[in-house]
Amino acid sequence: MKLQTVRVEDAVGKVLSHDITRIVKGEFKGASFKKGRVINKKDIPELLKLGKENIYVLELEHGEVHEDEAGIRLGIAVAGENTQWRGPKESRVNIYACCDGLLKINVPFLEAVNGLPDVILSTLFNNTVVKKGDLLAGTKVIPLLVPEQTLAEAERICREAGWLIKVKPFKAHKVGVVITGNEVYKKRIRDAFGPVITEKVEAFGSAVMRIEYVPDDRDAIKDSICQMAAGGAQIIFVTGGMSVDPDDVTPKAIRLTGAVVEKYGAPALPGAMFMLAYLGEAPVLGIPACGMFFKTTIVDLLLPRLLAGERVHGRDIVALAHGGLCRLCDQCRFPNCTFGRGAGSLC
Ligand SMILES: Nc1nc2c(c(=O)[nH]1)N[C@H]1C(S)=C(S)[C@@H](COP(=O)(O)OP(=O)(O)OC[C@H]3O[C@@H](n4cnc5c(N)ncnc54)[C@H](O)[C@@H]3O)O[C@H]1N2
Ligand code: MOO
Secondary structure (H helix, E strand, O other), X not given: OEEEEEEHHHOOOOEEOOOEEEEEOOEEEEEEEOOOOEOOOOHHHHHHHXXXXXXXXXXXXXXXXXXXXXXXXXXXXXXXXXXXXXXXXXXXXXXXXXXXXXXXXXHHHHHHHHOOOOEEEEEOOOOOEEOOOOEEEEEEEOOOEEEHHHXXXXXXXXXXXXXXXXXXOOOOOXXXXXXXXXXXXXXXOOOXXXXXXXXXXXXXXXXXXXXXXXXXXXXXXHHHHHHHHHOOOOEEEEEOOOOOOOOOOHHHHHHHOOOEEEEEOOOOEOOOXXXXXXXXXXXXXXXXXXXXXXXXXXXXXXXXXXXXXXXOOHHHHHOOOOOOEOOOOOOOOOOOOOOOHHHHHOO
C-alpha cells in the first residue's frame, strides 16, 4: 500500500487515507468522509465545497483488498440458505434470517475462518430458534487492507464446508400425545401435561392431532403409541411414568412398540429421565413429570430440532451435558441464557 497525494477531481475510485472532518458555524460536526472510504463521483463536489484541493489516498497494490470489498466477499461466502447479508459499514457485514426457523452454524468451519489472520466472524449459538429478520452473525476484517490470499482462503474454507450459516424452517408436523398415569386416567386429578405440550408444539406452527389418556399399564401405553403412529402422528409424546416407581412403565412400553431407543437418561436438568426413541421415522419422546412442572426443560432443547426435520441421535443428547444445567432463575429468560448451549458443538 502506498500513500499518495491526488487532486480531488482525480480521486474517484481511490481510498481515503484519513478522516475529513467538518466545522459548521464554529461547531465540530465530525467526520464527513471517513478513513478507508472509496471516493465516488458524487463525493467530489462535497469535497470541493469543504475547500479541499488535494487529498491523501492509499493506493492498493497488487494482491491487496480494501476492507469494504473484503467484508462483502466474506458476507457472500458465509451467508447460506434462508439468510441474507447486508453492509458493509467499516467493512462489517451482518447476516440476517430470511425466515423463522432453527439457526445452524457449522462450528468447526466457523473456527477455521476465525483462525485466519485479520478475519472475524461472530455468530449466535448453533441450534438457536430465530425469527425472520433476526441478526445471526457479523463478519469483518481488522485492517484497512487485507491480502487477497487471506480472503481466498476464507472463501475456500466456506466452499469446503458446503455451508457455514443457514436457517432451517420449521415444518408443520402432526403430533400425538399419550398421557399416562392411573390418577389422570381415572380422573382423580386433572391433566396438566396436555396443555403444556400443546402450547409448545403450536409455538412452532405444528398441531396436536390427538391426546389419549391411558392407565399405568405397559400394554395399554404400547398400543396407544402404535395407534398414534398408524393414525399418522409424525411425533409422539408419551408423558409421565418415566422414573423408578413400580408403576413407572413408560420406558418399557416405548421399547415394547419396537421403537429403536436413541437414549434413556439425558444430561439435562430438568429432563434427566427423558427418553428418545424412533418408531420407524417417528420420534417417540418419553417426557418425565418435570416437563410439566418446569417452564423450560429438555423438551425446549430438542423439539425445535425435531420440528425442523432433524434426526436427533443419542450423541446429540450426550452433547447437551455441557450447559445442560438450568439455573432455574426466578424469571426465566430462556433462550437468552446458558441452558442447552453446549449442544452448539454438533451441527
Ligand atoms: N426415587 C426416585 N424418584 C424420582 C427420581 C429418581 O431418579 N429416583 N427422579 C425424579 C425425576 S428427575 C423426575 S423428572 C420425576 C419423573 O417422574 P415421572 O415421569 O415418573 O412422573 P410420575 O411419577 O408419573 O408423576 C409425578 C407427579 O406428577 C403428577 N402427574 C403426572 N402426570 C400428570 C398429568 N398428566 N397431569 C397432572 N399431574 C401429573 C403425578 O400425579 C405425580 O404427582 O421423578 C422423580 N422421582
Ligand atoms: O427428569 Mo427430572 O429432571 O431431572 O426433573
